[in-house]
Amino acid sequence: MAIAKKVGRPKKFDRDTALMSAVNVFWLKGFEGASMADLTEAMGVNPPSLYAEFGDKLNLYRLAIDRYASNDACSPLVAFESEPDIEKAVRAFMNEVVIYSTKHESGAKGCFLSSSVATSAGAIEGVQELLKKAIESTDKRLAKRFDSAKADGSLAKDFPSLERARLMFDLRQGLVFRARASCSAKSLKADLDQRVTMILRDT
Amino acid sequence: MAIAKKVGRPKKFDRDTALMSAVNVFWLKGFEGASMADLTEAMGVNPPSLYAEFGDKLNLYRLAIDRYASNDACSPLVAFESEPDIEKAVRAFMNEVVIYSTKHESGAKGCFLSSSVATSAGAIEGVQELLKKAIESTDKRLAKRFDSAKADGSLAKDFPSLERARLMFDLRQGLVFRARASCSAKSLKADLDQRVTMILRDT
DNA sequence: ATATTTATTTATCAAACGCTACAAAATAGT
DNA sequence: ACTATTTTGTAGCGTTTGATAAATAAATAT
Numbered sequence: 112m113a114i115a116k117k118v119g120r121p122k123k124f125d126r127d128t129a130l131m132s133a134v135n136v137f138w139l140k141g142f143e144g145a146s147m148a149d150l151t152e153a154m155g156v157n158p159p160s161l162y163a164e165f166g167d168k169l170n171l172y173r174l175a176i177d178r179y180a181s182n183d184a185c186s187p188l189v190a191f192e193s194e195p196d197i198e199k200a201v202r203a204f205m206n207e208v209v210i211y212s213t214k215h216e217s218g219a220k221g222c223f224l225s226s227s228v229a230t231s232a233g234a235i236e237g238v239q240e241l242l243k244k245a246i247e248s249t250d251k252r253l254a255k256r257f258d259s260a261k262a263d264g265s266l267a268k269d270f271p272s273l274e275r276a277r278l279m280f281d282l283r284q285g286l287v288f289r290a291r292a293s294c295s296a297k298s299l300k301a302d303l304d305q306r307v308t309m310i311l312r313d314t
Numbered sequence: 315m316a317i318a319k320k321v322g323r324p325k326k327f328d329r330d331t332a333l334m335s336a337v338n339v340f341w342l343k344g345f346e347g348a349s350m351a352d353l354t355e356a357m358g359v360n361p362p363s364l365y366a367e368f369g370d371k372l373n374l375y376r377l378a379i380d381r382y383a384s385n386d387a388c389s390p391l392v393a394f395e396s397e398p399d400i401e402k403a404v405r406a407f408m409n410e411v412v413i414y415s416t417k418h419e420s421g422a423k424g425c426f427l428s429s430s431v432a433t434s435a436g437a438i439e440g441v442q443e444l445l446k447k448a449i450e451s452t453d454k455r456l457a458k459r460f461d462s463a464k465a466d467g468s469l470a471k472d473f474p475s476l477e478r479a480r481l482m483f484d485l486r487q488g489l490v491f492r493a494r495a496s497c498s499a500k501s502l503k504a505d506l507d508q509r510v511t512m513i514l515r516d517t
Numbered sequence: 518a519t520a521t522t523t524a525t526t527t528a529t530c531a532a533a534c535g536c537t538a539c540a541a542a543a544t545a546g547t
Numbered sequence: 548a549c550t551a552t553t554t555t556g557t558a559g560c561g562t563t564t565g566a567t568a569a570a571t572a573a574a575t576a577t
Contacts, residue, residue, distance in 0.1 A: 116574085116575075117522090117574085118521070119521085119575075120524040120573040120574050121573070122524065138436070139437060141344055141345075141433040141436070142347070144437055146565085147565055147566075157527090158565085158567080159568090160524065162565095162566070163523095163524080219436055220435070221432065225432075226432045226436070227433045227436070229424065229429045229432070229494045230430045230433040231347070232424075233341070233342045233430070233494070234342055234343045242494070242496075243495040245495075246495055246497070274505050277505060278508075281484070281485050281489065281491075282485065282488065284428075284488040284490075285483060285486070285487040288432060288449075289449060291435050291436070292445035292449055293445075305477060305481075319545075320545080321545045321551075321552050321553070322543080322544060322553025323544055323552080323554040323555070324543070326554080349533080351533090360554090361556095362536090362537070362556080363554065363556095365537075366553095366554080370535080520577080522573100522574080522575075523573085523574080523575100524571100524572080525571075525572070526570085527568105527569090528567100528569090529568085530566085530567075530568090531567105533564070533565095534562075535563095536562100537560075538557105539557090541554105541557100542554080544551105544552080544553080545550105545553100546551080546552095547548105
């Protein structure tokens, strides 16, 4: 029933595509830095349609954060989860982080949450909570992969999954911050080997 | 000759104090999120005086970034540099990062550069460069302390100072990001011991 | 065909924004 | 005391901003 025909003039835009365009604008310019004119243009949605579909600017922002944070297809996470060998998986994750934060198709550097949304956590209602949830959820998602590796014997039974998940995620923030400051992908990969070892080292 | 009396009505504000107040406002609200009304009020400087002293909003922002980035008194760095024992120094650094990013007197969470300036690096001329310089300078400042420890024999001669400096700084970004999302200081200290070990481990 | 529904388009609105003119006030030099 | 110099305080300038009213267009239902 997803494509059930409705009465009335059809929408000219796809909701999810438009929302992702909004993410890109907010990512590049921040909440206050992104004007409604920027958004309507990038999304291909006129102001009245935008307000009817997404509510006001703040609500659109929250929806954009939610859309981005709950993206199962986040490439570093997918790389980490889909590679069977745990060492290669960790390496693939870090590698994808570098690619993602330096060469995103939208042109925006870094990560939407850590390079852009973080700012608004200081002043905009509800953003802190969204960020916190996203962090906890990512920690858990990373830890789950370590748990799988423990289950199949690739990692020791006492491997501290959650601690190393947090470590991996924190290292990621460092890379992403450097990427936002336009450090080169090459420089970000300098310490990759050592960090993979570090993340997987026995206790 | 610093306090040489000048002709004309004296200024009502101290330049550096006002600049630090501007840092706090930008830290909390971001560049576009901070209005000139917010700034003039927090700084205790009327608009005409502000423009005469600091130029326009963008110039004030650049000055604020520079003031913050070149602060020799940054408490985590000072803690790291002043503690003679290298292990205690690393621990003190991480500990101060947690305190600094969760309990700053201004009420702002995180770090001005990584939680706030990073956003504007996407759209505001010159900010990327300022950020990159601040990162490189901090990497080097941290590495210097490791070099001292190598010189006095506390660390092995082949200890990779710069690599571990980058590691320490990247881990810091992770903590700071969590702090901005209002994670508790206690939760940020959970992995402190393991991370100190990690940073100092022999190659 | 006509009515009903929904979305689009265009043109704006009031409010907030960054910024500045202007006159009063406070200092030092003579 | 008077002049020159500099900063302050107030008020308001022209834009830009987030958001909307009204008319038009495109679909389905009967």
